[in-house]
Amino acid sequence: MNLKLMALAVDVPQATTHQNLLGTVASQTYKHLFDEAGAFSRPSTVRRGITRMHTDNYQAPAWPAETRNSAQASSVVGLLAQALPQAMAKVEAILHTQCTLDQQILGSTCLRLQQEHAMQARLTQTIGQNGTAGIAMAMQLARVLGEQAGANGLTLISASDKWMAPFYRRVPDVVTYGDAAAACLVQADLAGTGLQDGALAVIEDLVWHEAPLHEGPWAEPAAIVNTRLVEWAATQVRQVMAAMPEARRKHAVLMGDAYSQALSEQVAEQAGWSGELRLASDAGQSTGVHLSSASPLVALADLVDLATQRGHDIDAVIWTASLSGHAAAMRVRCSATARRIPQGWVSVGPADNAPYCQ
């Protein structure tokens, strides 16, 4: 069953200069990770008490030290609520994803979203432990909820990550993580109408895989980690391609997580991709900065933008491959007639009179 996207918003903060391989440092944050029990929850290569590992200057989007991850999740959902208040009032489920933690460790991001935007939601959860690929899992779960709820059930899916010490923001030659948030409203496409009734995009296929893995990318040589990432991503892309009609395949656009340009090209090559390859730099994003859990939704927003610029709907495959071992690929059809909102898109038509709101 397909999933229709009705609204989408992204929040990528300004890139700032960093000299620390570890994430943003905030006094007293995560101090429990330096207790004995914390040894199993901080990177194995970060000794007790260490919050800075000096490196040459690099750029990555980052929120200020005092800005909370849950606040940014709520802020990006707020963009959807502002654009489609009536739709937000009909959200039945909230699935939030994050790879990192909130600096106020006792709080609940998913419940914050419910309280601030969708009090009526009957199911509210934070979906975790898929590394930066949580959006793909949330989409799968939304599909299950859609089967149960019927065509009117709207699910709010969100993602937000803020990288703080003692977690790594950058693993040299593998990844640089940017802070970012994104959110979307999805609905089951039970009637199979696709883009016809005004959705801004339709997820037509989604494959997901979990690879066994014990340790983080900091524990192995970069070349091995990158080879593995390429294999995970290419396998997922190949699987989605195999189920795609040939005629649509050659005009489709491939886009994935922004590890490095070379890695994106290797994924396309290993998957045997014959269509167009779109890089983060083509989308005006910082080169080589992975936008964490929000990454697939940021890619989707860019592809909708591309469709509107070109003036025709486009087929795309979005891949995500997390250093946790979770990888996924989604086949998406993006609408050329989506309506722009601040930092995002909504389905075409009057904001709150679109068919999905009835």
Added chain:
Amino acid sequence: MSVQDQQQATIGLVDVAHGLPGPAIDIVDWVQGQNVAPTVIEQLLENGCRYFHDGTDQSDAQLISLAIDQMTERGLNPLDVAYVIHAHTEAFSMPAPPVSVLSQLAARYGWRTRMAFSVGHLACASVGNALQWAATLLRRDPSARYALVVTSDRVFGQANHRIRQTAGIQSDGGSALLIGREGLRAVLDHITVRNHAELFDGPSNAVNTAAIARSAWVQTKNLLQDHARERGLPVTEMGEILPINADRPYWLAIGKSLGLSAEQFFLDNIGRRGHACCADLAVNLVDRGLSLLDAGRRVVYCAQSNVGAYAAVAFSPIGPVAAPLASPQQEAA
């Protein structure tokens, strides 16, 4: 079983195990040398607390494995596990991002799941939400044999984090609940979840802490009433309540307000095991629930939290439900 039979088959508990590390530790011995006021220990003892489990030297994957290994020793083939759903209360109870406890378990057991994810940010109600997914995913996928719900929670910080006010001691622990359609020990019956999202920021400041203290007991009482109503049963007949293993005075007060006897709450593990967050469900099923279910009695797990999330999970016997036991008052009459 045909596909249709599989879809309509009862979903239930196939196996359950907990992983409480090491021997139980006596708080009275442990507190020597810790910066804890003697009056706090006195109050803990008065409130039925005594022993706990310390797994400071173990990872979340190790704690969960303590439970799963028991299942594989009893014959579970990991390749029969189609879905793995992890739940946790303690936010820190996970490997450093982006590492995933799920990939670590996949490496250990070699299973190839169709979906694997973690449910969090709902404190001890997370495990109830995870069980709901287990049932949903199995119902829509007749070819899947098992969904495995696993939990892990560890205490971080000094003694003030090990001790939960004056009525609870936190334990470290993992657990596993195998959910399927065949070889059932119990029916996974009705699940009620409730969120009071206004408490989303937890006890992060004095105002929130006061609001939680004021509202938690009444919200728990409402949860149990809603749960009984949804099942079409009087509160007195929904079975023995297996609460989380802390807060004895609180459970007794709720019982009193609902007209339930103290015997309808299983409170022994507050003293014997300590509160291992999401693992308490498995701990209490192993120590008490399974024997009640085997005897034809219903049980209900009840979790409250400090973020406004609540869950009640009912397990029913496979065979006929036995007549309710007479309460002590009725017997005396």
